[in-house]
Amino acid sequence: MRSTRRMPGNPWPHDMMIRIDDWPHAVNLLLFVRYAWGLAPDADVPALDPEPQPGTSSVPPQASLDEWSRRWERQWQRTWEWHAMHEPATLPTPELLRTVNRPGQPLNPVIPPHWFAEYGDAGVDRKALTGWEGQLIPIHGRQPVSETPERVCLPALISAWETGVEELITPPYVGYFARRISRRVLVVSRTTRETPEFYNKALAMAAEQRWNG
Numbered sequence: 001m002r003s004t005r006r007m008p009g010n011p012w013p014h015d016m017m018i019r020i021d022d023w024p025h026a027v028n029l030l031l032f033v034r035y036a037w038g039l040a041p042d043a044d045v046p047a048l049d050p051e052p053q054p055g056t057s058s059v060p061p062q063a064s065l066d067e068w069s070r071r072w073e074r075q076w077q078r079t080w081e082w083h084a085m086h087e088p089a090t091l092p093t094p095e096l097l098r099t100v101n102r103p104g105q106p107l108n109p110v111i112p113p114h115w116f117a118e119y120g121d122a123g124v125d126r127k128a129l130t131g132w133e134g135q136l137i138p139i140h141g142r143q144p145v146s147e148t149p150e151r152v153c154l155p156a157l158i159s160a161w162e163t164g165v166e167e168l169i170t171p172p173y174v175g176y177f178a179r180r181i182s183r184r185v186l187v188v189s190r191t192t193r194e195t196p197e198f199y200n201k202a203l204a205m206a207a208e209q210r211w212n213g
Helices: 025-037 065-085 094-099 115-119 126-134 154-162 190-194 196-208
Strands: 019-021 167-169 178-180 185-188
Touching (some): 025 065, 025 126, 065 115, 178 196, 190 196
Parallel strands (some): 019 167
16 A cells, blocks of 8 residues: 555555555464464464464374363464565565475575475365455445544554554454564454454554564
8 A cells, every 4th residue: 555646635644555464374373274284272372363273184193182281382473583584575585485384494585484385285175264354355345435433543554553563464363462572564354454442452552662673
C-alpha cells in the first residue's frame, strides 16, 4: 500500500508503504500440522480461528511424537526468524533457488522455511489443509479502500509506521493478539486486524516501542 505521488486531501502519507501478509502460507502450514498431529502442546501459540479439520492427517511413524514436536518447534522458530530478517525487496538468485530449503541450510533471505521442503508431506491430508486455508482467504480486496482496516485505523497506522513498522503478518489466531518481532514487522491476529478497537490497540502498542534492533 503506497501512494506514488502527493495527493491533496489524501490522508495517506505519500511515502508510507505497508505490506500486509494476510495469507502467510508457511506459518499456516505449521499451524495446521501442529493442530492435526497434536504437537508441542506447551508452545506459546494461541488457539486458531477457524480450527482446522485434520481429515486423515496423522503423525508419521518415522519418528516419535516427541521428536516431531521438537522438529516442529525448530521450524516454528526458524520461520519467525526468517520473517524478522526478510526484506521484501530482495530478489532471488539462481544459486539461492537451487539450495532453498535443503535440510540444514541457513535461512534463505528470499524464501521462508517450508515444512514440506524439510520433512515432506507424509501425514498431512492435503485436501483438509487446502480446505482450511481456503477459509483464510482475505476478504479485504473486495472492500472499498475507505473501509479497509488500514484506512479505518490510519492515524494509529501512521504512528506505528513512523517508528519503523512496514509489514504486518496476520496468522489466524483467536481474539486479540499483537507482537512486534522486529523493527519493521508487527504480527497481529486476523481478528485483531478486522476489529478496529483491537487494531488501534495493537498499532498503538507498536508505536510505543522504540525498536533499536
